[in-house]
Amino acid sequence: MTAAPLFQRIALIGFGLIGGSIARAARARGLAGEIVVTARSAKTRARVTELGIADRVVETNAEATDGADLVILCIPVGACGAVAQEIAPHLKPGAIVSDVGSVKGAIVRDMAPHLPASIHFVPAHPVAGTEHSGPDSGFAELFINRWCILTPPEGTDTAAVDRLRAFWTAIGARVETMTPEHHDLVLAITSHLPHLIAYTIVGTADELGEVTSSEVMKFSAGGFRDFTRIAASDPTMWRDVFLSNKDAVLEMLGTFNEDLSKLTRAMRRGDGEALFEHFTRTRAIRRGIVEIGQDSAAPDFGRLQPNAAKKP
Numbered sequence: 437m438t439a440a441p442l443f444q445r446i447a448l449i450g451f452g453l454i455g456g457s458i459a460r461a462a463r464a465r466g467l468a469g470e471i472v473v474t475a476r477s478a479k480t481r482a483r484v485t486e487l488g489i490a491d492r493v494v495e496t497n498a499e500a501t502d503g504a505d506l507v508i509l510c511i512p513v514g515a516c517g518a519v520a521q522e523i524a525p526h527l528k529p530g531a532i533v534s535d536v537g538s539v540k541g542a543i544v545r546d547m548a549p550h551l552p553a554s555i556h557f558v559p560a561h562p563v564a565g566t567e568h569s570g571p572d573s574g575f576a577e578l579f580i581n582r583w584c585i586l587t588p589p590e591g592t593d594t595a596a597v598d599r600l601r602a603f604w605t606a607i608g609a610r611v612e613t614m615t616p617e618h619h620d621l622v623l624a625i626t627s628h629l630p631h632l633i634a635y636t637i638v639g640t641a642d643e644l645g646e647v648t649s650s651e652v653m654k655f656s657a658g659g660f661r662d663f664t665r666i667a668a669s670d671p672t673m674w675r676d677v678f679l680s681n682k683d684a685v686l687e688m689l690g691t692f693n694e695d696l697s698k699l700t701r702a703m704r705r706g707d708g709e710a711l712f713e714h715f716t717r718t719r720a721i722r723r724g725i726v727e728i729g730q731d732s733a734a735p736d737f738g739r740l741q742p743n744a745a746k747k748p
C-alpha cells in the first residue's frame with residue numbers, strides 16, 4: 437500500500453538494521469519523493485547502491501543533508517554529536533532532524549547544542565530490532581506494531597512532531613511521546629538491563645572451567661540459547677548504550693541485585709512458596725505482553741527451527 441509522500445526528500449545517515457529498515461519501509465509506502473542515503477564506509481555505500489533501495493547514495497553526510505526535509509541519523513549513539521556538528525551548516529531551514537538511538541538523554545545533550553534554531557529537532561527511538569546488523573539486515577516490516585518513542589525537547593514545534601509521528605505511523609509503528617529522562621529509565625529496565633544480564637550470563641558460561649564450550653553449545657536448547665541471541669547484539673551499539681545511559685542502568689541494576697538476593701535467600705531457606713509466588717507473577721507479565729500483541733504465544737516465540745525448512 438502506498439501513501440502520498442510525507443516528505444519531498446528524506447536523508448538517512450547510516451544504513452544498518454534500522455536505517456535499512458526505514459528506507460525499505462518508506463519506499464514500500466511511497467513516503468518520500470526521494471530517499472538519499474549515506475554511510476561511513478565505501479563498502480556499505482556500495483552495498484546500498486547494489487540493493488537499489490535508495491534513490492541516491494552519496495559520499496558525505498553534508499551532501500546527504502543538503503535540501504533534505506527530514507534527516508535521520510541511523511548510527512551509534514556515541515557518533516551522533518559529531519555528525520550533528522558536521523551537518524549543521526548544511527541543514528535546510530524548516531527541516532526535521534531526528535535519530536533512532538536507543539538512549540535519548542545523551543542524544544539531546546550531544547546533538548542539540550550544534551543544531552541551528554531554524555530546524556526542528558525531534559529525537560526518536562523505534563523500540564524494534566534484531567540481533568543482526570549491517571546493510572542487508574533491514575526489512576520493511578520491522579516497525580509494524582512496534583513502539584516508536586519521540587522525545588522532543590520542550591518548546592519543539594508541534595507541527596514538526598506531528599509530521600514525524602505521521603511518518604512512523606505510516607511505516608507501521610505505534611507512537612508515544614515522553615521526556616528523554618523518562619525514556620531512559622523505562623528502557624533501562626525493559627531493554628538495557630536484560631542485555632547486560634545476557635552479556636553476563638553468556639560470558640560466565642564461556643568462562644566456566646568445568647563446562648567446556650562445546651558442551652555449552654551442545655546443550656544450549658534451554659533458556660541459555662535465548663540469552664545467546666541477545667548477547668549476539670552489536671558490540672558498538674551496546675557499548676554506547678551502557679556508556680550513555682549509565683545512571684539509569686546502574687539504578688535498575690541496584691534494584692535487580694536486591695531482588696536477586698531475595699530469590700537467593702528463598703532458595704537457601706527452601707522457601708518454595710516465595711519462589712512459586714514470584715514465578716507466578718512473572719508468568720502473568722509474559723501473558724500480558726502476548727495479550728497486547730508485543731510477542732507471539734507460539735512455541736519458541738514462533739521462530740522456525742533450523743531443520744524445519746528442510747522438511748517436506
Ligand code: NAP
Nearest residue numbers: 450451452453454476477480511513515537538565569570
Ligand atoms: P548497524 O546495523 O550496525 O548500522 C550502523 C550504521 O552506522 C552503519 O551504516 C555504520 O556505517 C554507521 N556507523 C557506525 N559507526 C559510525 C560512526 N562512528 N560514524 C558514522 N557512522 C557510523 O546499527 P543499527 O542496529 O542500525 O543501529 C543504529 C542505531 O539504531 C543505534 O543508535 C542504535 O542504538 C539504534 N537502535 C538499534 C536497534 C537494534 O536492535 N539494532 C533498535 C532500536 C534502535 P558502516 O556500515 O559504514 O560501518
